[in-house]
Amino acid sequence: MSGAALMYRNCPACGSAKLRGSSAHAGDTLVQRLIYTPLRCRECRARFWIYSPFKIVFLVLVLLGITLWLVRVRLNPAPASDASNLTVADRQFSRLSAQALKGDADAQLRLGKMYANGEGVIVDVTKAAKWFEKAAHQGNSEAQFLYGTALLDGRGLVQDYQAALKWIEMPASRGNPEAQYRLGQMYRFGIGTPVDKVKAYMWFNLAAAQGKDDAVRARESVVGQLKPEQIAQAQTDARHISEQMHHKAGAGKRATTSPPASP
Known part of the structure; x- marks a missing residue:
């Protein structure tokens, strides 16, 4: 060297x-x-x-x-390559898409969530809103709430407060605490509807009864703005709606567990 x-x-x-x-x-x-x-x-x-x-x-x-x-x-070779895993995911997505296109509301909801959260696909809020809408029109309660919040936030479609109120009220009336809390906020601040603190208190009360902490705080912030008779009316209305929800839930449970009628 x-x-x-x-x-x-x-x-x-x-x-x-x-x-x-x-x-x-x-x-x-x-x-x-x-x-x-x-x-x-x-x-x-x-x-x-x-x-x-x-x-x-x-x-x-x-x-x-x-x-x-x-x-x-x-x-010790790897058990499966990324390419094979991707193929499995593609097949699952294809099956779910086919079910959604045939009108399966649960598949439509799941597909909407995948697009909303980027689960196995690129995030696409427009497609998410589209599938939420399809499932919502078939009566899927969770899809109704997600479609309503998409309308409320203008996420993936044109913002429409009045339509949002309509769709969010459906799952709220069926006992969805998130929908009840969101609906209470809309009545509280007059979003898509005139301000109505009595209805706001009522929906907050229903959501709070199901353990929604934000609803508890919102209810306490509204109660001081109401007269005693308004509070009493809101509590009566909340109790009435709660009883209706429990009655419908019980009827649905009995219908699914009842034996078939004799021929």
């Missing part, structure tokens, strides 16, 4: 023992950088190289680690 002193501890040019480390140069080769250490003589300024046992040991360990990793990968 030109300009290299393999095991010298003295300058090969002048014999001086006054040496110091030298920084790397652009012209240094890869081999020099990997297994040698550059030195420079303080007397004659000559630059030369010596073996670096530490670099050699480190290089051997790196090569050994790479070899062991390759052996392990060869003996």
